[in-house]
Amino acid sequence: MSEIEIESRNLDLWYGSAQALKNITMAMPEKKVTAIIGPSGCGKSTFLRCINRMNDLVKDCRITGELLFEGTDVYGNSVDAVELRKKIGMVFQKPNPFPMSIYDNVAYGPRVHGLRNREELDRIVEESLKASALWNEVGDIPDRSAIDLSGGQQQRLCIARTLAVKPKVILFDEPCSALDPISTAKIEDLINTLKHDYTIVIVTHNMQQAARVSDHTAFFLLGELIEFGKTKQIFELPEKKSTEDYITGRFG
Amino acid sequence: MTSLISPATSNRAAKVMLWVSASIAILTLMFILGYIVVQGLPVLTLSFLLESPRLSGAEGGILPAIVGTFCLMLVTLLSAVPIGIGAAIYLAEYAHEGAVTRIISFGVECLAGIPSIVIGLFGYAFLAIYLGFGFSILSGGLALMFMVLPWVVRVSEESLKAVPGGLREASLALGATKWQTVSRVVLPSAVPGITTGVILGIGKAIGETAVIMFTAGSSLLMPTSLFDPVRALPYHLYILASEGISDKMAYGSSVVLLVMVLAINLAAVAIQRHYGRHHVRN
Numbered sequence: 104m105s106e107i108e109i110e111s112r113n114l115d116l117w118y119g120s121a122q123a124l125k126n127i128t129m130a131m132p133e134k135k136v137t138a139i140i141g142p143s144g145c146g147k148s149t150f151l152r153c154i155n156r157m158n159d160l161v162k163d164c165r166i167t168g169e170l171l172f173e174g175t176d177v178y179g180n181s182v183d184a185v186e187l188r189k190k191i192g193m194v195f196q197k198p199n200p201f202p203m204s205i206y207d208n209v210a211y212g213p214r215v216h217g218l219r220n221r222e223e224l225d226r227i228v229e230e231s232l233k234a235s236a237l238w239n240e241v242g243d244i245p246d247r248s249a250i251d252l253s254g255g256q257q258q259r260l261c262i263a264r265t266l267a268v269k270p271k272v273i274l275f276d277e278p279c280s281a282l283d284p285i286s287t288a289k290i291e292d293l294i295n296t297l298k299h300d301y302t303i304v305i306v307t308h309n310m311q312q313a314a315r316v317s318d319h320t321a322f323f324l325l326g327e328l329i330e331f332g333k334t335k336q337i338f339e340l341p342e343k344k345s346t347e348d349y350i351t352g353r354f355g
Numbered sequence: 356m357t358s359l360i361s362p363a364t365s366n367r368a369a370k371v372m373l374w375v376s377a378s379i380a381i382l383t384l385m386f387i388l389g390y391i392v393v394q395g396l397p398v399l400t401l402s403f404l405l406e407s408p409r410l411s412g413a414e415g416g417i418l419p420a421i422v423g424t425f426c427l428m429l430v431t432l433l434s435a436v437p438i439g440i441g442a443a444i445y446l447a448e449y450a451h452e453g454a455v456t457r458i459i460s461f462g463v464e465c466l467a468g469i470p471s472i473v474i475g476l477f478g479y480a481f482l483a484i485y486l487g488f489g490f491s492i493l494s495g496g497l498a499l500m501f502m503v504l505p506w507v508v509r510v511s512e513e514s515l516k517a518v519p520g521g522l523r524e525a526s527l528a529l530g531a532t533k534w535q536t537v538s539r540v541v542l543p544s545a546v547p548g549i550t551t552g553v554i555l556g557i558g559k560a561i562g563e564t565a566v567i568m569f570t571a572g573s574s575l576l577m578p579t580s581l582f583d584p585v586r587a588l589p590y591h592l593y594i595l596a597s598e599g600i601s602d603k604m605a606y607g608s609s610v611v612l613l614v615m616v617l618a619i620n621l622a623a624v625a626i627q628r629h630y631g632r633h634h635v636r637n
Contacts, residue, residue, distance in 0.1 A: 189530035199521035212529040
């Protein structure tokens with residue numbers, strides 16, 4: 104087993120007085136794909152958003168326990184959420200390109216982090232669009248508005264935009280739920296390629312997707328981590344009854 | 356019980372009545388515009404636009420009033436836009452909903468409800484006398500700012516709040532700071548809406564008389580500094596008509612005022628087009 108990149112230890116999370124995550128302990132290995140599955144409201148997206156501290160934006164959100172990234176608690180006093188998010192990128196459920204040109208979308212991250220050199224930006228934009236399998240489609244129209252792209256292209260642009268910041272981890276929050284099957288297949292192919300260079304955590308409500316793209320799978324139910332293991336084992340020989348019920352479609 | 360009128364008949368009747376309403380609205384507008392233009396056109400010559408008035412405005416042109424109006428607008432714009440947008444950004448992006456935001460919002464609402472003559476009086480007492488700006492472009496422009504500010508704040512706040520939350524999240528997730536997110540993503544996305552608010556405000560300000568007669572003065576001389584008094588076009592128009600100096604000249608001034616308002620609106624459309632090119636759809 105490869106090295107552990109992200110690890111949560113006894114993580115609890117409350118929204119006001121409602122506990123959304125209960126004692127989550129799991130370790131996500133480097134340069135592997137970890138899938139988090141479970142029915143709606145099970146806390147899988149909430150957990151994902153703990154990793155890059157997006158829950159900081161939520162009022163009345165309280166977290167206890169530890170969430171280690173490269174051995175450091177991301178909720179420690181010395182950690183700056185802005186710096187953390189440069190290393191842990193995120194792709195969201197609904198494609199959310201900025202209302203700017205394709206080029207400006209990809210260059211946004213590097214620019215925000217102070218890069219001004221046009222040649223360097225050109226190079227990063229080209230690399231990122233190639234790595235997100237979008238270069239062949241938009242490489243010759245970088246000045247077109249990102250809003251004109253199809254939903255699937257927009258989502259790959261969002262991936263390119265994330266890659267441009269050169270993160271170590273990419274979090275995917277149900278990245279295909281707004282996409283058609285062909286666009287979904289392209290994103291899945293992309294995830295299979297990206298895992299050679301990045302640690303990936305993907306939340307999905309599509310179990311076939313989890314089975315196709317992930318190395319490890321975690322099953323969440325009502326804020327608890329029910330089972331975590333190799334994807335093959337989870338899908339073929341689940342230890343817990345509720346895991347089996349869920350993946351065989353008996354509920355959820 | 357069935358209705359006495361068949362659905363087809365009421366459908367036709369509704370269509371006719373709606374058509375009549377729309378026609379009356381448009382015809383009224385056309386009539387007012389047409390009447391003013393026809394009355395004002397004979398005096399509209401180049402010398403009317405480029406000369407100073409003689410005999411209290413009965414002869415000559417209206418150049419100082421045009422320049423005065425522009426100067427007032429400029430002071431109003433340059434003060435209301437940064438303050439208004441700043442307040443809106445604070446309310447929409449930074450302040451947590453609570454007592455403070457409610458008090459600020461309530462204050463803004465109240466400011467919007469103050470009759471313009473009261474703002475004029477306040478401008479006179481505070482700006483002209485207390486701060487010693489006298490009857491001047493500065494006093495008039497700032498008084499107009501008090502009037503315009505609530506519109507700018509409210510419309511800007513609404514426009515900022517209408518920017519999809521997903522864009523903020525996307526920016527923050529890329530490691531942008533809150534201010535980078537607000538200034539590079541949220542604010543540009545809100546520009547079309549904010550522009551509309553500013554234009555509405557300026558459109559009100561440019562036709563305003565009560566606020567400026569106590570603050571900007573009524574001098575017909577060409578202003579040379581921010582501290583010089585000016586007579587804005589609507590006030591010039593008011594004096595020409597109310598003191599029976601010249602109806603012809605009053606209509607001429609009205610046409611110029613209308614053209615200026617039209618020009619501002621066209622500028623707004625241009626700005627909206629420019630910033631709106633990445634928007635809509637999906």
